[in-house]
Amino acid sequence: MVKLAINGGEPVAKDLVNLVPRWPVFDEDDVRAVVEAIRGGRWCRLYQGSYAERFETEFAKYHDAKYGIAVANGTVSLELALKTIGVGLNLGDEVIVPAYTFIATASAVTEVGAIPIFADVDPQTGNIDPRSVEKLINERTRAIIAVHFGGYPADMDELTRIAKRHGVYLIEDAAHAHGSEWRGRKVGAIGDMGSFSFQESKSLTAGEGGIVLTNSDELADRARLIHNIGRVIGQPGYIHYILSSNYRLSEIQAALLLSRLRKLPSEVKVKHENGKLLADMIKRTGVVEPTRPDDRVTTRGYYYFVMLYRQEELNGIPKEVFIEALRAEGVPVGVSYGPPLYRQPAFKRENLAKSVPRYILERMPNYEELNLPGAEEFARRELVLPHYLLLAPREALELVVAAIEKIKEHADELQPLVSKLKVSDTTIDVTYHRM
Ligand SMILES: Cc1ncc(COP(=O)(O)O)c(C=O)c1O
Known part of the structure; x- marks a missing residue:
């Protein structure tokens, strides 16, 4: 019986790590x-x-x-x-x-x-x-x-x-x-x-x-x-x-x-093309959507491949649990920076007092009061894949999609994990090739 990898099943994208080039690439x-x-x-x-x-x-x-x-x-x-x-x-x-x-x-x-x-x-x-x-x-x-x-x-x-x-x-x-x-x-x-x-x-x-x-x-x-x-x-x-x-x-x-x-121009070309492909492929899963297309963006040189999570399409499963499940399947997914910057400890008044001169601090807004709807929504929904995944062959992109599809199909297996799962760090997994 097929089981999610997070519950001990076979990771569907286990070959991905061999298909994605180890970054930094050099020759x-x-x-x-x-x-x-x-x-x-x-x-x-x-x-x-x-x-x-x-x-x-x-x-x-x-x-x-x-x-x-x-x-x-x-x-x-x-x-x-x-x-x-x-x-x-x-x-x-x-x-x-x-x-x-x-x-x-x-x-x-x-x-x-x-x-x-x-x-x-x-x-x-x-x-x-x-x-x-x-x-x-x-x-x-x-x-x-x-x-x-x-x-x-x-x-x-x-x-x-x-x-x-x-x-x-x-x-x-x-x-x-x-x-x-x-x-x-x-x-x-x-x-x-x-x-x-x-x-x-x-x-x-x-x-x-x-x-x-x-x-x-x-x-x-x-x-x-x-x-x-x-x-x-x-x-x-x-x-x-x-x-x-x-x-x-x-x-x-x-x-x-x-x-x-x-090497950069040819790498950019490959990533741009693969990015378009992956965007089309993930759209079909319904669970995540790519960033909004814009005809004025004629080339995308990637750092992150950004996806927006649709929690309602996965029985309300929190993004953090989805990330852990996708990682278990072998996909190096994560978030970029976590909360909007005004929620960083560095923007708390007491910490600002340790890093900026008093005459500037006096003129600063109270960052802790900020609550910007676009930033909050983006922080809540964004998921990222690293750019070098887009240098891999098409087969790799298909494995990413297969992992998302598998999780979607077995979403009920995730429900019991929602309250139990200890999520450590959801920022993008930099240890992907080093584990
Ligand atoms: C948006 C943005 N600006 C600036 C920087 C700073 O670059 P560096 O790490 O080379 O100091 C980074 C690094 O990740 C970044 O993502």
């Missing part, structure tokens, strides 16, 4: 590139024709941007973008950010001495809702940060219009969106500045790393200066034009990124 070209950089003996970018310089040029070109400034990670790249446009120079500066994202989108704002203001998100995509943004703009607003959640571009038409109308900067947090396109144009430099992460789990990675993109000559020059502790790259000696920090990326990471970048 001998990448190994050679790193060895070459090491042997070259220049491990810091402060020389002409550095790996970092070449990577900046190549990545900017791939992302339809004029300039790139490579940095140590995708958190400081946001800080660099904010500093470049002058956020934090005036007391009380505000930056509108989505309520549902990785915390760096908001913590970068406080790190540069400004105040994050949470906008609601579209419950169908997890992306910042332009209508909510517009309501929050006031004379203290300096910028809007849009996250392309999971790689699905935010509504750049509306956001650009709002930013222009109110004279505020638009920053794209594209940490999830390598290769994503909005109306045929790559994201990252559609707004004034864009920020990417090359942390280990991302679609392009060197373990850590980040980049800022822009089309503005002036912003690029300023970002370069800030990222190099106020020094002009190429100018000899120790002349520092502004007080700043060191955001630079190491040459060894830049060499790896340059090598991995050659």
Whole structure:
């Protein structure tokens, strides 16, 4: 008799782990590139024709941007973008950010001495809702940060219009969106500045790393200066034009990124096609639905494949139990970040008092009172699969669907688990290939 794997049955997707490539993916070209950089003996970018310089040029070109400034990670790249446009120079500066994202989108704002203001998100995509943004703009607003959640571009038409109308900067947090396109144009430099992460789990990675993109000559020059502790790259000696920090990326990471970048376009293509297939396939299960399609999204470079859970279609079984059951069947499913950011302990007054200066804290809203319907709904319903699953053959996608179908068919077996099951951590399973 067929039983759910969570109740001791045979996992229907047990072969999935052998079909999904182990992330991070690399090949001998990448190994050679790193060895070459090491042997070259220049491990810091402060020389002409550095790996970092070449990577900046190549990545900017791939992302339809004029300039790139490579940095140590995708958190400081946001800080660099904010500093470049002058956020934090005036007391009380505000930056509108989505309520549902990785915390760096908001913590970068406080790190540069400004105040994050949470906008609601579209419950169908997890992306910042332009209508909510517009309501929050006031004379203290300096910028809007849009996250392309999971790689699905935010509504750049509306956001650009709002930013222009109110004279505020638009920053794209594209940490999830390598290769994503909005109306045929790559994201990252559609707004004034864009920020990417090359942390280990991302679609392009060197373990850590980040980049800022822009089309503005002036912003690029300023970002370069800030990222190099106020020094002009190429100018000899120790002349520092502004007080700043060191955001630079190491040459060894830049060499790896340059090598991995050659594979990115073809990987993006495969993931885009497989993403479309999987979206169609999971829709038919009725238990989960894909994010809302949008013709203006011409390419989806994935970080997460986001699905929305339909609890009512599974006899009211809570999402956490569904996740455990699907994992037991062999699917690396999880949630992305859990609750909306305003519910994070870091946004409690007592904890803010430990991380932001008093004169800023006094001007901050009471985050604990927030309850944004779109963010709450998205948090309640979202489920994610990792992007590298979309690099697997079609057979793998079919196993994911088979696992969902199996759970749907045997949903009554889950009922007794609802009160008993101890759910440990529902965030996406990073140990998938390491157990
Ligand atoms: C939306 C978003 N922004 C920023 C970051 C920060 O990037 P990093 O981990 O490279 O600092 C991440 C990382 O996961 C992210 O998901």
